[in-house]
Amino acid sequence: MRSQPSLELGQHQQLALTPQLRQALRLLQCSTQELEQEIAQALADNPLLEREDVAPDAASASAEMLDRHWSQPSRQAVTDDIPESPASQSLADHLLQQLHTTRASDRDQGLVTILIGELDQQGYLDFDPQTYAASLPELDIQDEEWSAALRLLQSFDPAGVGARDVAECLRLQLRARADEWPSGVLDCALRLTGLLEDLGAGRWGRLCEALGCDRVQLEAAHQALLSLDPHPLGLWQDEATYYVVPDILFYRTGDGWQVSLNPALEPRLRVAPDLAEQLETASTPALREQMTQARQLIQQLGQRRQTILRVAEFMTVHQRAFLDQGASALRPLALRDVAQALELHESTISRATRLKYAQTPWGVIELKQFFGNSVQTASGEDTSSRAIQAIMRTLLDAEAADQPLSDMRLTKLLADQGIVIARRTVAKYREVMGVPPASLRKHRRSAN
Known part of the structure; x- marks a missing residue:
């Protein structure tokens, strides 16, 4: 039986974005330095573009605003993870360079690029693939594809990038340095990452029984974990020094809280007037293309400003209690809440808040810090998980060096303040904050 060649029509779906939309999304996601x-x-590429000159009156008014609002002392830092010394190359660029050296398909590269865009400052991944996939049903993204994209991302340098929590971050580092320990110690250390709460409580007997190893091997595995860093990106980002300058300014007026973009960081471009006049009389296809590109970039920068400002204005209403009282008053907030209120996609809100910093009465914080899950207190009111983490941070900062607070003790102290949550939830929040268990904190302090 001979096979005959034939033509068939078929449909398939893939990640496909127009160059204009791809650029607009990239600009929205850019930090100030990247932008x-x-x-x-x-x-440099387009001679038709030039920067707009700032009028002298506007410049002096901007300087007065900055002096008035930036000179206010921060009464309380909302987060300790604002970068002070990033590398000259951004983490995203560092990861994308590695991605482009792989043989991954265009679709897989698109998925990994999405994951890279969702990394926080510490390189952790706070991302729900199912939610993203559900919002784009036409792409038909399968769970197996997300898993493959995540495995590829987690294989990149620095070791630990793309982890969902501290335990996974430690496992990725252990596997990356597997040749440094005997196989038995490595296996014990890998399984020990799933029992950090017992390790923090010093339950050596229970750990030996659960892991099936003796005390000597357990001690060696413990030392292996102590040699790792729950914040590996801090070492990677230690090549240059710069200070975070806020993109957004929150300030109080007689009408309440107001918000504005930092005029010192607002890029303003225009088409060069003299060249535009020349194009009216003598135009070539190449110049017309450059004119189109110039106008598209100016429009995309305007859209970027508008989107960031709309998100910030939403925060002045939803997170007013935080602006008045501090981190412990943060209200529960999810990306979808902002997306629904502003009639935008969740991924757009995520990009608009990535590496965008705001000057508040409580310090300079990343916009992503305004988001947090809902937790119900003993009184039946809802509070933000980030607010609870802020309270935990205050308690941890005040702990005795030789008697660090265990997860059980933190649970009790939170309950005394009306926040009744399980000990495993406290442990989860502590890991998200990048705080090692009590035993590790005590060991490191005694070693220093």
């Missing part, structure tokens, strides 16, 4: 690099490249 400045994009603009510098655009100015």
Whole structure:
């Protein structure tokens, strides 16, 4: 039986974005430093573009605003993970360079790029693939595809990037340095990452029984964990020094809280007037293309400003209690809440809050810090998980060096303040905050 060649029509779905939409999304996701690099490249490539001059009156007014609002002392830091010394190359660029050296398909590269965009400052992944996939049913993204994309991301340098929690971060580092320990110690250490609460409580007998190893091997596994870093990106980001300058300014007026974009960081471009006049009389296809690109970039920068400002304005209403009282008053907030209120996609809100910093009465914080899950207190009121973490941070900062607070003790102290949550939830929040168990904290302090 001979096979005959034939033509068949079929349909398949893939991640496909127009170059204009891809650029708009990239600009929205850029930090201030990354955006400045994009603009510098655009100015070098397109002679029709130039920066707008700031009027002297506007410049002096901007300086007065900055002096008035930036000079206010921070009464309380909302988070300790604001970067002070990032590498000259951003983490996203570092990871994308590695991605482009792989043989992954265009679709897989698209999924990994999405995951890279969802990494927080510490390189942890706070991302629900199912939610993203459900919002884009036309792409038909399968769970297996997300898993493959995550495995690829977690294989990149620095070891630990893409972890969902501290335990997974430690496991990734252990596997990356597997040749440093005997196989038995490595296996024990890998399984020990799932029992950090027992390790923190010093339950050596229970651990030996659960892991099936003797005390000597357990001690060696413990030492292996102590050699790791729950914040591995802190070492990778220690090449240069700069201070975070806020993109957004929250300030109080007689009408309540107001918000504005930092005028010192707002890139303003225009088409060069003299060149635009020349194009009216003498135009070539190449110049017309550059004119189109210039206008598209100006429009995309305007859309970026508008989106970030709309998100910030939403925060002045929803998180007013935080602006008045501090981190412990943060209200529960999810990306979908902002997306629904502003009639935007959740991924757009995520990009608009990535590496965008705001000056508040309580310090400079990343916009993502305004988000947190809902937790019900003993009085029946809902509070934010980030608010609970802020309270935990205050308790941990005040703990005695030789008697660090265990998860059980933290649970009791929170209950005394009307926040009744399980000990495993406290342990989870502690891991999200990047705080090692009590035994590890005590060991490191005694070693120093």
